[in-house]
Amino acid sequence: MEYKNQKIADVALILKKRFDDTENKTDILKAIELRSLYSEISTLPPDERAVFGQEINNLKQELEGMVAEYSEKAEALPSIDVTAPFAANTKPDERPRLFTSDQGTKHPLTTEMERINDIFYRMGFEVVESRQIDDDYHMFESLNFPEGHPARDDYDTFMTSDGLIAPAHTSTMQNRVLSERKEALERGEDIRVVIPGRVFRNEDLDATHEHTFHQIEGIYVGEGINAGHLVATLQTYLSEYFGEELKAKLQPFYFPFTEPSFELAIERPEQLRKDDSEEQRWLELLGCGMIHPNVLKMAGIDPVKYSGFAWGGGIERMVLMHHGIEDIRHFNSGKLDFLRQF
Ligand code: DAH
Secondary structure, three states: OOOOOHHHHHHHHHHHHHHHHOOOHHHHHHOHHHHHHHHHHHHOOHHHHHHHHHHHHHHHHHHHHHHHHHHHHHHHOOOOOOOOOOOOOOOHHHOOOOOOHHHOOOOHHHHHHHHHHHHHHHOOOEEOOOOOOEOHHHHOHHHOOOOOOHHHHHOOOEEOOOOOEEOOOHHHHHHHHHHHOHHHHHOOOOEEEEEEEEEEOOOOOEOOEOOEEEEEEEEEEEOOOOHHHHHHHHHHHHHHHHOOOOOEEEEEEOOOOEEEEEEEEEEOOHHHOOOOOHHHHEEEEEEEEEEOHHHHHHOOOOOOOOEEEEEEEEHHHHHHHHHOOOOHHHOOOOOHHHHOOO
């Protein structure tokens, strides 16, 4: 628009230029230059006031039109993602390295646990997840640790102030799993269940010990089940998991809930040993044995007619061995450099 009055024409020029740089566009309507034009009206001779006033109104209308046009366009623009972790013009190699949602990966433990569950599924086992809070009965009593039993002290349990227990092993599930399947057993169906889950121990932490880790428990009960079945099942499991036959040894041990009880260790491949000692040669993987008659009885199962085996062992240790990971603490660290390798 053309303005005849020179003063108004000058202000129009200034304000139109300023409009582009103004962040909040409506501010232009409150510009001091515009207000001072209005205040000039009263200083003019009366016959000039109407024309001058009309021209200022025209300028104001023109500016209002620009503001309206701008906000219409702004609404049509795509909205800015205020959660974006970097400015859009950051050079690609200076951008933080993040996973986009379609590049996210499963935690290595999740992947390995799925593999392990799958191995047992193919061997005819059901999978039941363990609980993360339990009670004294399931942690100890139902597993044949009577009150005051010294072996209770072998488990450095975390307890809540009202006496509940963060399970120190997945064996807390044995009584539940056995009781729930007792009738099916009596109808002639063997009990075959694996129980993966998270467990907690008040341990001193180092490269092979964590306070929070995972175990997988296994239970098999039927008629005429013996230790030979136990060994065959574990052998199949380990060779399926590692994809090769590793040397294993079964040595006598003590658990109140199995009789006899054993500990199974596998031979570490040489490249994963820190030195030549016997200690470095063997990695204790799991505890196992024939289920104690008292444990079967407490679940309402007749130990004369039925027998079974059980085992329970750490999952992280298997994964450490499998992938040659040097420190168990990486799993809970949340470090992307570690996680990206899987
Ligand atoms: N719960 C034992 C532990 O964590 C391991 C274990 C040993 C589980 C023998 C079993 C078993 O089911 O039969 O130390």
